[in-house]
Amino acid sequence: MLLALSWLGASCATEATPTSDPARWQRVSPKPLAGAVISIWGASERDLWAVGGDVPSVDPDGPMVLRFDGALWKREKVGSPGALWWVHGFPSGPVFLAGAGGRILKWEPGSGTFTPMPTPSGATVFGLWGASPTDLWAVGGANSGTGAAFVWHSDGVSWKVQGGLPAELAEQAAWWKVHGCGPNDVWFVGSGIANKNFGATMHWDGTAMTFVNTGQGEPLFTVHNTCGKTRLTAAVGGGSNGLIFENTGSGWKSVGPKGAPGFVGVFLQESNMSQGGVVGIATAQFGGVAFRDPTTGQWSDHSESMYKALGDDAAPSNETLHAGYIDPTGARWIVGGDITVEPLKGGLVLRYATSVVPSLLAK
Numbered sequence: 001m002l003l004a005l006s007w008l009g010a011s012c013a014t015e016a017t018p019t020s021d022p023a024r025w026q027r028v029s030p031k032p033l034a035g036a037v038i039s040i041w042g043a044s045e046r047d048l049w050a051v052g053g054d055v056p057s058v059d060p061d062g063p064m065v066l067r068f069d070g071a072l073w074k075r076e077k078v079g080s081p082g083a084l085w086w087v088h089g090f091p092s093g094p095v096f097l098a099g100a101g102g103r104i105l106k107w108e109p110g111s112g113t114f115t116p117m118p119t120p121s122g123a124t125v126f127g128l129w130g131a132s133p134t135d136l137w138a139v140g141g142a143n144s145g146t147g148a149a150f151v152w153h154s155d156g157v158s159w160k161v162q163g164g165l166p167a168e169l170a171e172q173a174a175w176w177k178v179h180g181c182g183p184n185d186v187w188f189v190g191s192g193i194a195n196k197n198f199g200a201t202m203h204w205d206g207t208a209m210t211f212v213n214t215g216q217g218e219p220l221f222t223v224h225n226t227c228g229k230t231r232l233t234a235a236v237g238g239g240s241n242g243l244i245f246e247n248t249g250s251g252w253k254s255v256g257p258k259g260a261p262g263f264v265g266v267f268l269q270e271s272n273m274s275q276g277g278v279v280g281i282a283t284a285q286f287g288g289v290a291f292r293d294p295t296t297g298q299w300s301d302h303s304e305s306m307y308k309a310l311g312d313d314a315a316p317s318n319e320t321l322h323a324g325y326i327d328p329t330g331a332r333w334i335v336g337g338d339i340t341v342e343p344l345k346g347g348l349v350l351r352y353a354t355s356v357v358p359s360l361l362a363k
Contacts, residue, residue, distance in 0.1 A: 023332075025309040026351045029360045033347030035064035036337025038084070038322045040349075043091040045327040046070030050335055051084035051097050053344030064347055065097065066360065073360045078105055078114040083344050085140075086177075088128045098125035098138055104159065119159045123148045127177035127222075130154075135183050137162075137204075141174025145191045145219060149173045164209055173200055176220070180204070181227035189220035189235050201235060201252070214245055214252045221264045222323070224280075228270050232278050236263035244282055244290070244299055257301050261285040265323040268292070272330060281324035281332050289321055289334060306350070319348070329353070 029037075035053030042048040052064035063084045065076040078084075082100035089095030093109035102122040105114040119125070123140050130136035134156040141149040149169045151162040169175075173191040180186030184206030191200055201212045201220060214220070220237035233247040236256075242263040244256030256263065265283035270276070277294025284290070288303045321336040331353035338346040349360055 022354050023352050024354070024356075025306050026353070026356050027310050028333075028349040028351050028357060029347065031361075032337070032345075033064060033349075033360070034059035034345065035083070035347050036322070036339050036344035037064055037066070037335035037347035037349055038337070038339065038344065039086045040323055040325045040333055040335045041087045041089060041095075042325055042327050042333075043089065045329050045331060047091075048325075048327070048333070049087045049089065049095060049097075050349065051087045051099070052335070052337065052347055053083045053339070054081055054100075055343045055345050056081065057343075063099070066349075068357070068360075070357075072358065076114075080105060080114065080116060083342075085124065085126050086128050088130065090130070090133055094133055096128050096130070096136070098128040098140075100124050102140075104128065104138060117154070117157075117159060120152060120161050121148075121150065123150055126174070127179075129178045129180060129186075131180060131183045131186070137178045137180075137186060137188075139175035139178045139188060139190070141170075141190070145174040145176070147171055147174070149175050149190060151175055151178075151188065162209075169200070175200070175202075177222045179223050179225055181225050181231070185225075185227075187223045187225065187233055187235070189223040189237070191219040212247075212252065216243060216245075216254070218243055218262075220245070221262075222266050224266050224268050226268045226270050226278050230270055230276070230278055232268060234266045234268055234280060234282075236266040236282050238262040242282075242284055242288070255297075255299060256282070257290055257299050260290065260301065261288050263288070263290075264320060267324040267326055269326040272328075279326060279330075281326065281334065283321035283324050283334055283336065285320050287319045287321055287336075289324075291332075306352075310350075319346070321350075329355075331355070 034055045038052040040050040048068040050066040054063040067074045084099035095107040097105040102119040104117045125140040128138045136154040138152040152159045175190035186204040188202040218238045223235045235245045242260030245252040263284045268280045271294035280292030282290040290299045325333045334350040
């Protein structure tokens with residue numbers, strides 16, 4: 001709680017300067033949902049998926065799985081218990097949901113069913129990404145982040161352990177997320193190995209894995225890329241101090257705002273504005289959020305202005321904003337909840353845009 005208050009109290013130095021930006025904050029979920037909302041992905045602004053916690057004591061419908069078609073929200077029942085940590089898909093399908101117990105569910109648009117895929121172990125899958133439906137990566141480990149680290153690869157049918165990783169990683173670390181720009185350009189981030197001063201980052205070039213030193217010993221929780229005219233990779237993490245790193249191809253550079261709590265999510269998108277650039281969202285513990293300015297490339301704190309706009313005095317101390325997404329219209333979506341202890345509960349969905357969407361009613 002002290003960390004949250006210290007960042008918000010000092011935010012006058014980093015809070016974004018008010019502009020004529022017509023966008024406004026919306027609490028899409030007016031009341032907390034039963035399960036935390038941990039991940040959000042979209043094929044478009046009319047095809048969004050969000051997944052999260054499973055709280056059977058108050059919600060018999062299983063893990064939180066939501067879909068939005070631009071007009072209506074729908075709750076999906078996947079028929080498989082346990083929290084879901086990540087969702088990733090392709091515009092024409094399929095969509096993959098991954099989480100506790102080594103579960104990876106494959107949703108096909110034709111059948112509309114969620115099919116469990118065979119996986120190599122029961123460790124938690126924290127992240128999943130694919131260059132195509134037949135070239136997929138999944139990462140994870142123990143919930144504590146201190147063991148059982150794995151990297152799996154799939155041809156879309158079955159999952160296999162990716163070889164060539166140091167044994168000490170599996171014993172001491174966890175991989176949290178994976179993202180890339182193609183089959184020969186994939187980034188992985190995770191917890192570092194004890195007594196080695198680097199956050200774990202690893203790159204796949206289509207042939208081999210290469211470890212890349214960030215110069216920091218803090219864990220990194222999420223990585224994201226832009227893959228068009230502007231090639232940019234961002235990785236976020238940190239414990240007592242939030243970290244944002246960027247890489248344009250010449251190594252990692254620390255660029256985050258000072259005094260931020262640990263960041264856990266990041267999303268980048270090339271700007272559709274005439275001047276170009278890259279916009280971004282970084283989400284954090286204690287209800288923290290930062291935006292990337294596409295013109296200056298600077299990250300600035302927007303948490304205080306966000307909660308004031310939503311009618312709150314300050315960010316709740318137990319609330320983690322776990323992931324973000326920017327849809328093709330430029331609307332910024334943020335999801336989270338109380339993910340500090342099991343079960344992952346108290347889900348929320350926030351949106352920053354020039355329009356509003358229908359509210360998502362609590363279970």
